[in-house]
Amino acid sequence: MTDYRKMWQDLGMDLEKHDELLSIIPEVYGELFVNQEKRPSSMEYFDFVMSEVHGLRVKELLDLQDKGKKVISSFCVFVPEELILATGGASIGLCAGAHYSVPIGEKVLPRSLCPLIKSSLGFKLGGLCPYFEVSDFVVGETTCDGKKKAWEILGEYHPTYVMELPQKRGDSDKELWLKEVYKFKEKVEDETGTAITPEKLAEAIKLANRRRKVLQRLYDTRKNDPVPISGKDAMLITQLSFFDDPERFIEKTNALCDELEEKVSKGEGAAPKGTPRILITGTPMPLPSWKIHHIIESSGAVVVCEESCTGTRYFETLVDETKSDLDEQLKAISQRALNINCACYTPNVGRIEDIIRQVKEYKADGVVYYSLQFCQSYSVEYYKVEKALEEAGIPVLRLESDYSDEDAGQLKTRVEAFLEMIK
Numbered sequence: 001m002t003d004y005r006k007m008w009q010d011l012g013m014d015l016e017k018h019d020e021l022l023s024i025i026p027e028v029y030g031e032l033f034v035n036q037e038k039r040p041s042s043m044e045y046f047d048f049v050m051s052e053v054h055g056l057r058v059k060e061l062l063d064l065q066d067k068g069k070k071v072i073s074s075f076c077v078f079v080p081e082e083l084i085l086a087t088g089g090a091s092i093g094l095c096a097g098a099h100y101s102v103p104i105g106e107k108v109l110p111r112s113l114c115p116l117i118k119s120s121l122g123f124k125l126g127g128l129c130p131y132f133e134v135s136d137f138v139v140g141e142t143t144c145d146g147k148k149k150a151w152e153i154l155g156e157y158h159p160t161y162v163m164e165l166p167q168k169r170g171d172s173d174k175e176l177w178l179k180e181v182y183k184f185k186e187k188v189e190d191e192t193g194t195a196i197t198p199e200k201l202a203e204a205i206k207l208a209n210r211r212r213k214v215l216q217r218l219y220d221t222r223k224n225d226p227v228p229i230s231g232k233d234a235m236l237i238t239q240l241s242f243f244d245d246p247e248r249f250i251e252k253t254n255a256l257c258d259e260l261e262e263k264v265s266k267g268e269g270a271a272p273k274g275t276p277r278i279l280i281t282g283t284p285m286p287l288p289s290w291k292i293h294h295i296i297e298s299s300g301a302v303v304v305c306e307e308s309c310t311g312t313r314y315f316e317t318l319v320d321e322t323k324s325d326l327d328e329q330l331k332a333i334s335q336r337a338l339n340i341n342c343a344c345y346t347p348n349v350g351r352i353e354d355i356i357r358q359v360k361e362y363k364a365d366g367v368v369y370y371s372l373q374f375c376q377s378y379s380v381e382y383y384k385v386e387k388a389l390e391e392a393g394i395p396v397l398r399l400e401s402d403y404s405d406e407d408a409g410q411l412k413t414r415v416e417a418f419l420e421m422i423k
């Protein structure tokens with residue numbers, strides 16, 4: 001195994017704390033993922049990516065920088081990754097799902113704040129994340145109040161650029177966001193010293209769309225009963241899509257889909273036919289937050305879909321590939337974000353329609369509405385979602401949690417009672 005300690009040291013990381021963080025992962029990963037029965041053999045690649053998550057890929061990014069390219073990271077699926085890819089640079093979606101970094105984030109942030117925000121700042125402040133250190137700059141957005149204020153603090157520790165997102169979808173909001181996309185294009189061009197041409201942008205749009213399409217292909221296999229892949233594995237792949245080299249990720253995920261489609265044709269499943277099927281909706285579950293999936297799948301059900309930004313909200317909406325003029329391409333890119341049904345928008349009826357549609361498509365028996373503690377947007381939106389689901393006769397369970405394991409027993413009891421009710 002390659003020793004990356006020198007690389008991490010050169011990146012200015014805190015080796016002691018980083019060792020502590022990495023020492024937790026193998027045991028947890030082994031228990032949650034590797035020990036699963038009837039696991040597709042093509043998951044081997046994703047196990048490898050996980051085993052090298054702070055090593056090989058970071059080295060690749062440093063090599064890319066040696067060739068004069070930039071690494072630009074973000075925290076939200078609204079950020080137009082196509083503009084980064086068009087310069088030959090790497091677009092990374094940073095982790096924000098570890099409990100370990102939360103207390104470090106709390107040194108500069110209030111405790112009564114969403115763990116996702118505390119975890120992400122904790123990664124930077126604690127010198128725990130090589131992706132943060134390798135990033136030439138990070139992109140924040142004004143989606144929720146907690147995030148937009150946190151970027152002001154993050155800016156003291158790392159170059160940070162903030163995109164202003166609209167809260168509604170009227171004409172003036174569309175105009176605002178289109179202007180933000182233009183400004184971001186200029187920022188990327190300035191930082192990379194590369195002009196974004198229509199030809200390069202067309203290629204980048206196609207590449208980002210191909211990554212989204214392969215995830216859709218993966219999720220399509222989950223519409224079958226028996227389902228050929230566990231929810232944990234499927235979500236892990238979505239989480240890793242934000243880090244991996246896009247071309248390699250597409251190739252390996254397609255290979256996995258070949259295997260899954262064969263399993264479907266043979267009637268082979270990761271869980272027996274008739275296992276209760278759960279759709280999860282709510283806040284994103286960034287790497288390595290696997291708690292809710294594990295609780296559900298160790299209680300006798302299987303997760304078949306995630307209506308979240310570490311799920312369908314990332315890949316269901318594509319950018320129109322037919323435009324060859326730069327202005328039209330930028331407009332198409334800006335349109336994609338307006339079609340993502342994040343709770344930061346008001347109103348956000350499209351999300352309710354998505355959930356009900358997906359319950360049918362993925363043949364879900366019930367919905368778990370998951371929101372991170374202190375996330376007002378998703379917590380408040382529950383009222384409307386619950387009402388619509390009740391009207392549609394779809395059972396729903398609301399769970400609120402953080403990244404710690406403290407409430408795991410309590411959550412499991414509630415999930416088991418919900419599954420009994422569904423049965």
Ligand code: BJ8
Binds near residue numbers: 117
């Ligand atoms: S498009 S969901 S990735 S903003 S959970 S930090 S909202 S308090 S993450 Fe998101 Fe973009 Fe929307 Fe998706 Fe705030 Fe809520 Fe925390 Fe959140």
